[in-house]
Amino acid sequence: MPDRRFAFVDLETSGVSPSEDRITEIGIVLVDGDEQVEEWSSLVDPGVPIPPEITALTGITNEMVRGAPPFEALLPEVARRLEGRVFVAHNARFDYGFLKAEFRRAGERFGADVLCTVRLSRRLFPQYGSHRLDALIDRHRLPSADRHRALGDARAIRAFLQVLPRDADPDELETAIRELLKLPATPPHLDPAHLESLPESPGVYVFIGASGQPLYVGKARNLRERVRGHFYADSRNANDARLVAEVHALEVEPTAGEFGALLREMQRIKTCAPLHNVALRRRETTCFLRAEVPGRAPRIVPLAELEHADPLAEPGLAGPFGSRAGARAALAALGREHRLCDRALGLWARDGACFSRQVRRCDGLCTGDESAETHHARLHAALAPLRFPEWPFAGPxxxxxxxxxxxxxxxxxxxxxxxxxxxxxxxxxxxxxxxxxxxxxxxxxxxxxxxx
Known part of the structure; x- marks a missing residue:
């Protein structure tokens, strides 16, 4: 790991909730390649009381943090030390989540490539049941001074990575770190800064080709993870490999939630017509079914023929269907289920008994054994589950x-x-x-x- 810059981080906190609890101590060990370059730690005034059970675990009391700087005052120092480094922590989601929350409360953003040593230990040593830091200290004979204090635990995490070349296969170790980090292989035409600055929020992203033509529109719960995943060489399929080779630029549009991302993805695909999106492009073939006259086939009505292209303007429509073929397939399925007449559904053009009547799956409208009115009533009942629904609210x-x-x-x-x-x-x-x-x-x- 000689070419990587790491920040080994441990936090002590007043509880387990990043939104309600606060950091009480932070410890950071900086390593460039195999050389340790700095250790730094500070108590933090959390602005909230430290519960007795937390004090019993960490030894940090309310008196100790009284007069310590609040996190906002330490933020520039923390940000400077973490910038451009792989964030390494034990159960990294906990520490990373608390730091993100503290940065957010101060009006700043924080993001980094994250390596979790719990996940790394599980990956390399699956034969062991426990991967808690105490278990790693015992198993790998790590230094354990100042356990449950931030800098002491950060040192232990650093020591764990130091002994891994001794206790694990070096090739497996490198592969595990690379796969856990999911570092992207930036294509030659794309500025690497685009991938480094991606937000960790939901949203929509657009890959753009050399001529400015949108190539692909996608959605994500986490834009940073999803977009970078396209460029992670070991996880690419053939389609991803072809796509990323064409990418020259990237646009992202954050949203506040997943539903908004889904909605914007649909809208962007229809307005941009990207080359690699097909399923959600604007379709001019949307249609509905209208059963009008007893004995006659339901009419297939294109969306464009409806008043103001509004399905609610004409009560009784069934659908929507993606195409005329889809509407006919729906009628055929209803016919089989409800013993409807193929001719009355517009699926049979010959004289005499329809095909379904010939195989005894039609009640006989085509042979005069059922009245047009009775068949029409049964058709209406069969179409009921497919009726276009009323708007369920009183207004917008x-x-x-x-x-x-x-x-x-x-x-x-x-x-x-x-x-x-x-x-x-x-x-x-x-x-x-x-x-x-x-x-x-x-x-x-x-x-x-x-x-x-």
């Missing part, structure tokens, strides 16, 4: 999403199954309809009336 509604890491709040507004943008109601989009319908079914109370 808003879904509020919060990103607790960044403080971002997005208010996503909808009415009559359509998204509402800055310029008002957007055109009906069947993909947005399906996404919104699933979200409402899961938790309708998450949607609030939109204040006008």
């Amino acid at each position: 509604v808003v879904l509020v999403e919060h990103d607790t890491d960044t403080g971002r709040v997005d208010r996503l507004a909808f009415d009559r199954w359509r998204a509402l943008g800055p310029d008002g109601e957007q055109p009906f989009d069947p993909d947005v309809f399906k996404l919104l319908r699933r979200r409402i079914a899961r938790d309708p109370r998450a949607f609030e009336p939109l204040a006008r």
Whole structure:
């Protein structure tokens, strides 16, 4: 690991919740390659009482932190030491999460490549049941002075990495570190700074080609992890490899939540028409079914033929369907399930008994054994589960999403199954309809009336 710059970090805290508890001590050991360059630690005034059970574990009392600097005063020193380094911690999610929360409260962002020594130990030594720091100290004969104090534990984590070339296969060690870090292999045409500065928030990203043409639009719960994952050489499939070779630029659009990212992905794909997205591109083939006259086939109605292209403008429609073929396939399935007549469904053009009647799967409208009115009533009942639903609210509604890491709040507004943008109601989009319908079914109370 001679070419890597590490920051071994340990925090002591007043509890386990980054949003409610605070840091009481921070310890950092800086290493360039195999050379230790600095040790630094400081008590931190958490601004909240330290519970007795925490004091019993760490030995840090309320009296000890009284008069210590608050984290905001230490932030420049911490940021300077961590900048550009791999963040190494034991159960790194805990320490990394607390630091991110403290930076956020101070109005700053923090991000780093993270190496968790718990995960590294599990990867290299799966035969052991415990990978707590105490277990590693005993197993690998690590120094244990000042256990449960920040700098003492940071030193122990550093010592763990030092002994791994002795206790594990060097090639396996290098592979494990590389895979846990998931460091991207930046393509030659893309500025590496783009990948270093990615936020760890939900959102949408766009890969752009040499001519400025959008190549691919994707969504992510964590933009940094997802985008960099495309460029991680060991995890690429053939499609990813072809795509990243064409990338010359990158755009990201953070959102406050996953639903907003899904929505923006759909909208960006339809407006950008990226070369590598096909499934969600704007479709002009969306259609509905309308059963009008007894004895006649339901009519396939393109979305564009509806008044204002609004499915709610014509009650009784079934759908939407992605294409005419999809609508006919739905009718065929209903016919098989409900013994409907192929001719009355528009699926049989010959005289005499339809195919389903010939195999005794039709009640006989085509042979005069069932009246047109009875068949029409059964067709209407069969279509009921496919009816386009009424808007379940009294008017426009808003879904509020919060990103607790960044403080971002997005208010996503909808009415009559359509998204509402800055310029008002957007055109009906069947993909947005399906996404919104699933979200409402899961938790309708998450949607609030939109204040006008």
